[in-house]
Amino acid sequence: MLTLLKLLKDGRFHSGEALGAALGISRSAVWKQLQHLEAELNLPIHKVRGKGYQLASPLTFLSSEKIAANAAALPWPVHISDSIDSTNAEALRLIEAGCAAPFLVLSEQQTAGRGRRGRKWVSPFAQNVYYSLVLRIEGGLRQLEGLSLVVGLAVMNALHESGVQGAALKWPNDILVGHKKIAGILLELVGDPADICHVVLGIGINVNMQKANEVDRQWTSVQLETGSAMDRNQLVAGLGLQLQSYLDRHKRSGFVALQEEWEKNHLWHGREVSLIAGVNHINGVVLGVDHQGALRLSVDGVEKIYSGGELSLRLRDDS
Numbered sequence: 119m120l121t122l123l124k125l126l127k128d129g130r131f132h133s134g135e136a137l138g139a140a141l142g143i144s145r146s147a148v149w150k151q152l153q154h155l156e157a158e159l160n161l162p163i164h165k166v167r168g169k170g171y172q173l174a175s176p177l178t179f180l181s182s183e184k185i186a187a188n189a190a191a192l193p194w195p196v197h198i199s200d201s202i203d204s205t206n207a208e209a210l211r212l213i214e215a216g217c218a219a220p221f222l223v224l225s226e227q228q229t230a231g232r233g234r235r236g237r238k239w240v241s242p243f244a245q246n247v248y249y250s251l252v253l254r255i256e257g258g259l260r261q262l263e264g265l266s267l268v269v270g271l272a273v274m275n276a277l278h279e280s281g282v283q284g285a286a287l288k289w290p291n292d293i294l295v296g297h298k299k300i301a302g303i304l305l306e307l308v309g310d311p312a313d314i315c316h317v318v319l320g321i322g323i324n325v326n327m328q329k330a331n332e333v334d335r336q337w338t339s340v341q342l343e344t345g346s347a348m349d350r351n352q353l354v355a356g357l358g359l360q361l362q363s364y365l366d367r368h369k370r371s372g373f374v375a376l377q378e379e380w381e382k383n384h385l386w387h388g389r390e391v392s393l394i395a396g397v398n399h400i401n402g403v404v405l406g407v408d409h410q411g412a413l414r415l416s417v418d419g420v421e422k423i424y425s426g427g428e429l430s431l432r433l434r435d436d437s
């Protein structure tokens with residue numbers, strides 16, 4: 119089926135006869151595969167009598183050569199799949215199998231993309247970036263402090279470079295344009311965080327997605343913001359360079375060196391928010407983040423500090 123898709127990716131018309139000849143199958147077998155493509159990968163295909171078949175919009179596939187052409191200096195090998203349950207899950211399996219870090223896992227599609235707090239990450243075929251970078255951390259807990267916030271800075275800057283000037287941060291590690299989410303980050307860790315461990319930096323960026331009925335919150339994508347489709351290889355390369363630079367600064371100087379830059383880009387700095395911790399809601403005003411990336415909230419006039427992967431912020435309706 120993917121071979122057929124690769125023949126169609128240019129967005130031009132191809133006759134059923136030509137597609138069948140290229141694949142060595144009958145015209146009716148081509149027709150069946152096209153129906154599967156539409157249903158399983160959710161890719162609209164135009165069918166015009168006398169002309170043949172055409173993808174509603176052209177596709178560009180992920181390519182390690184194209185990524186390297188845009189970011190030759192990156193020190194990690196890239197594993198690219200057509201379809202996988204989750205790039206984070208695959209990264210964890212590769213760690214378990216002894217694959218040496220750093221390495222990067224990408225996929226055209228995720229069938230069980232994971233989000234924070236047990237949520238699903240909607241991951242349609244060849245539209246977005248599903249990116250899991252694995253690092254080996256030897257410096258103990260200090261090397262992990264604020265790490266997910268630093269990844270947020272790298273993603274935000276890669277989006278700025280891609281023309282999404284309005285991208286900004288929401289604690290702890292969402293990237294929004296206004297109220298709409300454009301990217302999310304999920305860190306997963308194996309090993310001993312106080313000694314030697316591996317951390318998977320899982321990043322999902324909405325790139326060319328224009329419709330997604332299954333997403334249950336306000337969202338946007340690079341294409342919706344800039345008005346044009348983007349080659350995901352270019353974004354993957356740009357993100358890699360940003361991550362390399364931010365991770366290096368974080369390793370050398372810790373989160374404290376990036377704290378001010380993070381606060382400057384926090385969309386909700388000074389705003390009235392509700393911090394959601396399970397069934398509890400804590401109302402307060404955002405003061406900033408501390409040296410470890412924990413949230414500083416003023417609650418009834420008293421400064422309190424919050425951290426933890428299960429926490430989430432909402433803007434208070436009246437702020």
Ligand code: BTN
Nearest residue numbers: 204206232233234302303320322
């Ligand atoms: C969030 O809920 O905001 C975090 C979303 C993280 C999604 C990315 S996509 C690549 C990687 N693989 C996954 O299964 N999840 C992360």
